[in-house]
Amino acid sequence: MDNHLHQTNLRDQALAVLKLRLVSGDLAPGQIYSASSLAAELGVSNSPVREAMLTLVNQGLMEAVRNRGFRVIPLSDKDRRNVYDLRILLEIPSMARLASMKEKVIPRKNEFSKIAAEIVEGAKSGDIVRYLDADRSFHLGLLGILDNEQLTTIVENLRDQTRQYGLQALARDCGLINSAEEHQPILDAIISGDQPRVIKLMTDHLSHLVGDWAG
Incomplete structure (x- = not known):
């Protein structure tokens, strides 16, 4: 992903980049970041980055520190487990349901x-x-593909709350490649209409959230 932003809606782009950095652990818990320094990295003015950071404050992912910037709010083990439990409840049956409507997935294989x-x-x-x-x-x-905007929004928000601090270490020891290679089999299982296999693969895939990805 290009670190410099070129499109018109800079605030939304800045928000997307900051969320990815939060999830990856690039923006570390407890650390304070200034809008100006992040804006300089992204090659934009302070305003869209500050607006994006205020959005993260409203979403409970950061907090404003007077005259200093914005602090990343740490995610407790309990919070991580709660997010994991919710994603299990929502994503696994939803992905399994796609296996029963593979005719909608096959054209996009x-x-x-x-x-x-x-x-x-x-x-x-x-x-x-x-x-x-x-x-x-x-x-x-x-x-x-399920055409349930509320479901997609909820899962998206849960993904934003997940902090996968272990990804940097996994990238160094090839563990990240193993988890990356789990995606094509999930797609294949959906297309073949194999719901039990989709459930198994998704359960194993999401287990990284409370395992090696947690760091």
Whole structure:
């Protein structure tokens, strides 16, 4: 992902980049960051970055520190487990449901296979942001086929609350590649209409959230 922002809606782009950095652990818990320093990194003015950080404050992911900037709010083990439990409850049956409507997934097989390959490439290159961006497109894109905007929004918010601090270490020891390669089999199971296999693969995939990805 390009660190510099070029499109018109800079606030939304800045928000997307900051969320990826939060999830990857690039923005560390307890640390204070200034809008000006992050804006300089992204190559934009302070205003859109500050607006994005205020949005993260409203979402409970950061807090404002008077005259200093914004602090990343740590995610407790209990919070992480709660997010994991909710994602298990929502995502696994939703992905399994896609296996019963594979006729809607099959026309987009090449699209999602390409995204799955992008996830693997991000893992192999050690590009955490690229990995997470493609991973987000894969999972939310598939859920979007269910045409339930509320479901997709809730899962998206839960993903934003997840902090995968262990990803940097996994990228160094090839563990990230192994998890990246789980996406294509999930897609294949959906397309074959194999609901039990989708459930098993998704359960194993999400287990990383409270395992090696937790760092």
